[in-house]
Amino acid sequence: MEENSKVLIVNGSPKGDLSLSLQHSLYMLGQEPSIDYRVAQVGEVLSDREFDKEWLQKTMADIRWCDAIVFTTPVYTMLVPWQLMRLFSLINAMGEDKIFKDKWATGMLTCFHYYDHLAEAWIRATCEDLGMHYIEGRTADNADMLKSRERKDMRFFMHSFLDSCRNKAPVERKFAPLPDTPIPRFSPSPRQGKTKKDDSFKTVLLTDEYQKKGNLSGMIEVFLEAYPYQVQVIDINEFPFESGCKGCLQCEFVGDCARKDGFQSFYIDLVNSCDAIVYAMNLEKRYLKPIWKLFLDRTFANGHRTSMMGKHTGYLISGQLRNLPNVREFLEGKDQVGKENSVGIVSDEYEDSAYLESLITDLARRLDLSILENYQKSKTFLGLGGQKIFRDLIYGMRGFAKDDHRFYRKNKLYDFPQRKVGNQMFNILMGIPFSFKFFRREAHKKIPEMYILQHKHIVESHRQ
Template identity: 35%
Template sequence: MIYEGMKEHLEASDLVVFAYPVYTFLAPSQLHRTIAFLKEKKTKLQGKYMTQITTSKHFYDVTAHRYIEDNAMDMGMKVIRGLSADMADLLTREGQKDAREYWEYVLNCIREDCYENQVQNKNDKKRKTTAYHAMGIHKEHSQTKRVVIVTDYQKGQDNLKNMIVDFRSKLPYETTVVNLRKMNIRGGCLGCFHCAKDGKCIYTDHFDSFLRNRIQTNDAIVYAFAIEDHSMGSLFKMYDDRQFCNGHRTVTMGIPMAYLISGNYEEEQNLRMVVEARAEVGGNYLSGVATDEGSQTEIDHVITALTKKLSYAMEHHYQQPRNFYGVGGMKIFRDLIYVMRGLMKEDHRFYKEHGMYDFPQKQIGTRIGISAVGMLLSIPAAQSKMQGKMTEGMLLPYEKIFAELEKEKEQ
């Protein structure tokens, strides 16, 4: 019923504006479901203009926008760049001015018939997915580590099932499978912030305790899904959004992750960024992603390699320093929690305990050193003397380390 009303309005419109809050790197699960619905019902949106307005803290607003754009393009829509506002922007004069100017820009795009996907790349060659048959090799499974596989597998997804079967048989540890379809998740996150107080969700489906007791207690977490509308699908997204009850605490930090994905993952640049960024921000080593792209033998090799990489990561507690996705993401969280510490008390405690408030002003030694160099450089005589010495200066601490290593070797 709701859909029929929506379909009528959408099909009668010239411009569709997707307006939503950014949730967990993408759109709220409810919007993922809506998009799936629009596609299932073959809603006639071809040739219509679309744009989007989001509010967020700019934490992966970029992947959210790209997700909506990719789906709009699937439906043949003309994509006009969206507006990504900070949560508080529209309360400020500057933010309101930006919004007005953006709207003028949208109207002009329609008047002039210009849009982002004016020229589409027709030459994209897709690496094919193939039917994958489980090899059924069985190994001894040790119980020294606990591994959970979270999936939304449903009947008909044979490749996904066979990949899970093989992954389980090749991994030298016992695994538990949690199928989200068998769980009673009452609904998507409502953004009510009830959990900000004490970590308890307003829904009474015990999802928060399920997360804490059955997921976060494992030595590794493996996610297994089939790509749906350029994402992990609305049910998986619901699982992701509901993790908001953990606040911004990276509670699974140090636990390695792996993915089994059915579909053309190689083509899904945006989803690949989300998968990597999620692991980066969470402080989880991403052991890898096995997909069903390639031949039976290739897929089998990739799954085998993934079980080996994951085992190594678990055994050695292997981690890597965060890259831009992780460092940048954590700086946004850090600033957010610091400002909102009066409300987000659990988050604040966690950030303090884990030394996550790495504000620059805390690096007192470095700052004093750099100021001294700056002052020296403002004196013309010192400036000419120091010319070309900057690199030498930067190498100095390393030379000290090399000298120490040499000394150790001699002893």
């Protein structure tokens, strides 16, 4: 008699048994015969800075026991929660990464499809780096499981995954291994010493490394000297985090964060009082250093309100950014959805220290000009798509997400096309004649010229 397949659900949600994400995996596995499964409540246990060490040992034993892992998680700040990242970091620090090797894996992610592709990409790349066989996971809107068609697809997905696991089907690797070549050492020219700085604009520099011997500290010093304004430097390692975001939504319903470490006030006061923020960040493995995930998750204490709207940003990055396009997409998407004006990202992947120094100096120059002109760069799909997802989400939650709803109304973020009366009237009036083919044929001849008529008028009337 064939032995049952052993499956471990690694639940990254801090809500534990009350996790919506978990219900999806429980449903799918509950439909499968010939399996044994266990649940590791990673998000719930690792939410607190101090955790049960015996629990970690038991979870590692469960990983050794299983044939396959279903990483089950919500999406927090365009990625998995900090708590799930922490599990991998803890096991790596113990030198026990080998317990994942040759396990089969997939993901079950829930959110409103807001950058869920980046979250699964991180899970997949991390699994592949650990020698696991990762099969493309499933992402779901929060209400998907309530639909019979979605449940049918969920059952097929899990059955197919387990079938591949039992039959050891070949699995394609999606992400290339990260090269082990070190980042070139940055050796900037000697600093000229302190000069008097303008205090007319406030700039904050957030970092995970300051005044140390690493490349990032050198990059910060070059920026501070080149930038004409005073800068408040904050090392986020020094903030007394109580722990990670619990996903409890108290901030959404009541207004205040359930954590009592003062982060909510610290963050809101910081962004409300500054004109620009520069992020100086070290990369680690497939993402930023984990302290950044803790920090970014906790910024949700402001709900879905884009606290950085209209601010100017810049990035100094140390690490293999060119090999991590998903990290770049995260940074650019975060800025665009938040209606921030990012002047660019500078990484230290240059053999020529003088050239890197010139890039940092130019970043400081462009940030200065953007602040003076209050320039706002254009959006791509990264920003527009994300904003429309949030727009629809908040409008659908307006009955209880009062603060978010007021913010979206005040800032005219409810840009639904059906509310544009002129556009609606145009479509009604043109609907009748355009139902006739001969009219459409004649209109087709004239549309190219008509399409640019107003734009052409602006061009002509504003010639020098």
